[in-house]
Amino acid sequence: MKVGCIGLGIMGGPMALNLLKAGHEVHVWARRPEATEAFKDAGAQVDTSPAKLARQVDVVLTNVSDTRDVEQVLVGNNGVIEGAQPGLVVVDHSTISPTATRKLATALADRDVDMLDAPVSGGQQGAKEGSLTIMVGGKVDVLERVRPVLEVVGKCITHVGDHGAGQITKACNQLIVAQTMTAVSEAIRLAEAAGVDPKAMREALLGGLGYSRVLEVHGQRMINRSYPPGFKTRLHAKDMGIVLQTAADLGLPLPGTAQAAQWINAAVGQGYGEDDSAVIAEVLRRLTPPPKEAGDH
Template identity: 45%
Template sequence: MSKVGFIGLGIMGGPMAANLVAAGHEVTGYNRSQAKIDQLVAKGGKAASTVAEAVRDAEVIFTMLPDSPDVEAVVLGEDGVLAHAREGALLVDCSTIRPDVSRRVAEAAAEKGVRALDAPVSGGEPKAIDGTLSIMVGGEESTFAAARDVLGAVGTTVVHVGPAGAGQTVKAANQLIVAGNIGLLAEALVFLEAHGVDTEAGLKVLGGGLAGSTVLDAKGDKMRNREFGPGFRIELHHKDMGIVQAAAREAGLTIPLGALVGQLVAAANAQGDGKLDHSGLFRQIANLNGRD
């Protein structure tokens, strides 16, 4: 079992750190809010009052942070992870950030003798809690092999997808697909409601056919019941769609459907729905049709 430092104990990071504890690892956690640290301690983890304290003795360091600037500050900062990590440690960044930032982190880590992976995750809070996340991993093959067992404590689909930054590129594609599915599911539900269809029955039969998806299973009832408590917030998906658009431009690509759903997500965020679960995009689609 490994000594693990875990930085970022939010909706996703907290359950992931708890699953590492449950798997027998010695986990020391740090978060800006003390309450999140206390929750990890209650589940058998240890508390750190600084980033340095969390990572100094760690063999494996996880980061799960909101955005690229957060990762740059926490990992590359003067008093950050790389300033205190021991030589030979594994750095596993599970944040969803720009691929170029992940590549820069990997290069800086290598200069410090730290092995780095970008390992963004998909599955939302429910799969973070039950340890069945899908993890797309970028980095050296040997580093992935060294981290495979510890990643298995938080995910069941753990795939090496290429060199540094590749994990983030695959995650951008994931977020593109998810946003499109959420937008179309919202439109379909508004369509069913407008025609007076029993939406519970309608979504059940749709879920059993080619239209079925994980998004439909996870988000359909949230939309039907107008329950948009956050699992993955709209404001974060808005950030991710920005990553998608930037990466598409970098590759000289046009993504017309992605651009449209990106604008809908941006509108939902601008109109005050950013703290809602991304299934709350339904509200934007409903409002466009004069419904609620």
């Protein structure tokens, strides 16, 4: 298939390269022209606008930061909608507002363009490996049309409902990750403060009911105190804002989510916005006494 990729960051970039390796004809566009050079060298065609890209492809994948960014590249000036031919499919892998997603799907449908909201989980490593989890909202028959493309970038592809359901499912993912990450950072800090080796503590918990992928991956980052993204803290903060706004719209209290969001917001406020969001462990370390030496009581 002819595939257009809009957004070539830590998620969209590896996805585009995997599509090239799989033999798809790939067109790319990014807000910063210099970001397209590596993809041109790899065999992609660089287009000068989302509209021009849309004219030449069967499916468009978007991977941009926020709701307004998606709105701009899809329905803004020189956006996808201006170049879209009937039958085009737009697959938005960004994490954005479910309400905005539904409005975008309606606007595109008026031009005979189908949309799937298909946010992903798995981080940069999953994008590189083509092993992302993809949660899809939209029509089942549209998903089946583009499944050969999605199977290049993801291994677990689940249809979860109509337009917006993918974004709601991603919101559920983000609140679980945030709260689990908070718990892991507190466990590591407790072990440190009590003079217990956090490496040994983590190793023990990985074999029990306390196991989680967050403990395995982010727990190691917290112990190493090394936080290359991954998933940037400022983007996690944005996602948590979407979760809490969605809950507020539904009149739904999510107290654990609200507390976890404050840790992430604090990390951004302390200058960690470009680091992986596991860096909340450093916020906790700043607020607590130094750990005891081994054997202290």
